[in-house]
Amino acid sequence: MASIKDVAAEAGVSVATVSRVLNDHPSVSADARARVLAAVEALGYRPNAVARSLRTDQTRTLGLVISDVMNPYFTELARSVEEEARALGYSVIIGNADERPDLQDHHVRTLLDRRIDGLLVSPTDGGSPLMLDAARAGTPMVFVDRWIPGVDVPVVRADGRAAVQDLVAHLHRLGHRRLAIIAGPAATTTGSERVEAFREALGACGIDLPDVYIGQGDFQAESGRRVTEGFLDLPEPPEVVFAADNLMALGALDAVRARGLRVPDDIALAAFDDIPWFVHTDPPITAIAQPTGELGRAAVRALVDRIEGRAPRSVTLPARLVVRRSCGEDGHDGENSARNRSQS
Amino acid sequence: MASIKDVAAEAGVSVATVSRVLNDHPSVSADARARVLAAVEALGYRPNAVARSLRTDQTRTLGLVISDVMNPYFTELARSVEEEARALGYSVIIGNADERPDLQDHHVRTLLDRRIDGLLVSPTDGGSPLMLDAARAGTPMVFVDRWIPGVDVPVVRADGRAAVQDLVAHLHRLGHRRLAIIAGPAATTTGSERVEAFREALGACGIDLPDVYIGQGDFQAESGRRVTEGFLDLPEPPEVVFAADNLMALGALDAVRARGLRVPDDIALAAFDDIPWFVHTDPPITAIAQPTGELGRAAVRALVDRIEGRAPRSVTLPARLVVRRSCGEDGHDGENSARNRSQS
DNA sequence: TACGGCGTTGTAATCGATTCCACGAGGAGG
DNA sequence: CCTCCTCGTGGAATCGATTACAACGCCGTA
Structure with missing residues (x-):
């Protein structure tokens, strides 16, 4: 691969001049510039970014x-x-x-x-x-x-605080009172913050967040499945599962489906982090969307x-709540409302 | 940031010796090696990958x-x-x-x-x-x-050829005869190959692939939507839409849903490239999975x-076919079969 | 004692750029 | 006509590594 020396030789100038042309330094004659450019073209020269980085730090x-x-x-x-x-x-x-x-x-x-x-x-x-x-x-x-x-x-x-409040208000309005969360690793801020936001929002509605309704996940689908299975095994399973990220929501959906249960009729589901696929899941999933x-x-x-x-x-x-059908009907969403409502 | 010279000074040896220790060259005395290692530790030295790359090419x-x-x-x-x-x-x-x-x-x-x-x-x-x-x-x-x-x-x-044959056979068995494809850009091999494989497989079943049933997409969701709308506007719309990638399948699903139609009852859908989300769409999507x-x-x-x-x-x-419900029932898949069949 | 060889070490060239400094040519001003 | 400044240019140092080569000390052997 051609180096700056080759270009200099080809153009009949020094490497300093070539470098000056390449970094368009002002003091280069039009003639020299043209010759260098021609040489660069002829050789298909491209500056070596490694060498440049070493020199310029x-x-x-x-x-x-x-x-x-x-x-x-x-x-x-x-x-x-x-x-x-x-x-x-x-x-x-x-x-x-x-x-x-x-x-x-x-x-x-x-x-x-x-x-x-x-x-x-x-x-x-x-x-x-x-x-x-x-x-x-x-x-x-x-x-x-x-x-x-x-x-x-x-x-x-x-900041998902406001959106989580909106979500909890939405769930409360739909009549849900036993809400559980699949948390992320406590070592991550998003892991702990989302639980706190959820707990606070519940508190504002006069609802408690018992420890058994806090499942420890790791932001991966498999943990969502595992935690959800635990929730479903509880003597009094939650009416809503809120997953702290989209992958764990996927796992939760798996677990629910594996039991032959239906969302939202048997259990409601919501997630933090909205993604295009949530529009197309069965049912479409209510989520908190980040910008x-x-x-x-x-x-x-x-x-x-x-x-x-x-x-x-x-x-x-700010993050914002995107309501879909996974928590039950909320009076919006046209086409399928009637059918869903009649089933519940 | 400390350089090899600093390490050499700290250890009381030359840079050559430091370099030799770092690249564990055999001829270094145990004593020198220990002193260098200690200096490296003390200074928190890390070799500069840029300089190393320049030298070693x-x-x-x-x-x-x-x-x-x-x-x-x-x-x-x-x-x-x-x-x-x-x-x-x-x-x-x-x-x-x-x-x-x-x-x-x-x-x-x-x-x-x-x-x-x-x-x-x-x-x-x-x-x-x-x-x-x-x-x-x-x-x-x-x-x-x-x-x-x-x-x-x-x-x-x-190689998706065999899997596409399996797919077409599956569709044929389900009674579908008017099959359309959302192709990828003709400039890509996957774009053209998948159409060819599809056409061949159809031919083997005695089915023709008319030009109006070949939609030109670009592997992005939006094009899937656009092409599918075109298919649905046809005087004789296809019974099956096969998307040449998963994103276009998503767009197709959008388009179908926007018309208030249902998959697979009103139109069947299949895709090339399987992804975890296809298990959870409504309905789960039949796809060709690559390893x-x-x-x-x-x-x-x-x-x-x-x-x-x-x-x-x-x-x-080889790629392989993964049958789900988006093309209709095929005698497998327990839970929802009865309900789906009764609707069609 | 002298010499050859081995193991260990340092000096210096090198990779491909950038950039400081010096130098020569040419124009302006005294 | 000489001096000074500007402009364009090249030489050479430099960045942080690797590595060929030379040199040195030490040992064993003749």
Whole structure:
């Protein structure tokens, strides 16, 4: 592969001049510029980003470490992150932690070794020393979706509090009183926050959240299934199951269906994180939708601000409730209402 | 960030010795090794991968350019690719082309600039000159899922021919005779092959595939919706719609539902590419499942073989039919059969 | 005692860029 | 006509690693 030296030789100038043309530095004669450009064209030369990074000490690359690529929420997040980064002239390297702290550390380490300019993280656990050290050492970093308390790193996330209140109000209006939640890992902020929001919202309606109605999941489908089975085995099973993410909702749906029960007639179901597929499940699932794309874009902007020496800001965007049929009828939704109601 | 020089100074040896310890070269005294290791520990030193890559001319990184991250099929592919690559000591940088040739080229160019060791591509179009040049120039490359004919690059893919025959036989047995397909872009191999396989399979049953029953999609949900609407507007609409990927199937489902029609009673639906959500749609969707994980792993192995100087092999794995309820009842599937049959 | 070989170590070149500094040519002003 | 400044250019240092080569000390053997 042709190097800058080859181009210099071909154009009959020094490498310094070639470099100047490539970085359009002002003081290059029109003649030299033309000759260099012609040589670049003739050789199909492309600058070696590795060498450039070594010299300039910047890679124009962002690292994104997410908890689970197979989760459509994170996929969408990754997509919007890459888009915004590209618009700002950066590339993105994605690391998938699969909800495993060791894998998360592996990716953080690899990204740091590659000298990425900044790190976007949705932490899998409460605090990998590696990440904390990196943050302290001055690596530009922004948390997205989940974060680690007590670390001086900007956070870009959605606030689901209001939406959870709307959800609980909706459920209460439908007559549900025994509500259970499939929680995420307590080590993650989204894991614990969603339970707290749920408990508070229930409290506002005068409803209690007993411990047996809090199932411990891990944001994966299988745990949703397991926890839901536990709920269904209870002497007094809940009337509603609220899954703290979409994958666990999928698992819950599996479990319910395996018992030969129906949603929402036998048990209602709702989820945090809305995804396109929820429109088409049987029944369509009521969910709390995050402004995922905005979150990704805001996170990149914050990180790039930090990298380029501007003051990054934390951002909190509201989530909103999207009512569908998985909790029962609420007086809206035309076509199938009559049929569903007559069955219940 | 500490460099190899700092470590050398701290340990009281030369950088050469430090490098030798780090790459565990045999001729280093136990004493020197211990001192270096201690210095590394004390300084929290990590080798700069950029500098190392410049010198050794290898990045131990694979590029993966896929057509659409939001498509669960490609997400799963990406995941398995990363896993296998990690097991072999490589990292992966994913580029999402979003089915756009210009974006695909952007990513290929960026990856090449970064001097990745090899490229895994699922091409969006029939032949980006950039990619062809790179292949000719000797960049290790492997096509996965889709490929470009006439290029000397190993291909790792699934053969859906038999599964499509099974599908058509299944549909025929259910009494369907007017079958339509939502095709992918003709520029992609999967786009054209699936139509051909479908046409052949129909032919074997003595059924014709008229042009009006071939809708042109682009592997995105929206096109599935549009094409399906066209089918439904036909004087004689098809009894079955077969979508060449899962996203277009989602769009088709949208379109059918928007008309107030029901699957499978009013129209049957099947898709290429099975995904976890198909179990939970209303109704569960009959699909052709690819061995996605195996495909990803085989592709990485082929690419790494090529990189490390072994002869890479093309791999073709069979896809298989997964029958669910979206095409009507086939004598299996317990719980809801009676109810569904009574409605038709 | 001298010499050959082995094990260990350091010096320095190198990868492909960027960029500081110096130098020469040419124009403006005194 | 000489001086000074600007503009365009090239030489060379540099980033952080790897590695060829040379050198050194030490041991065993002739």
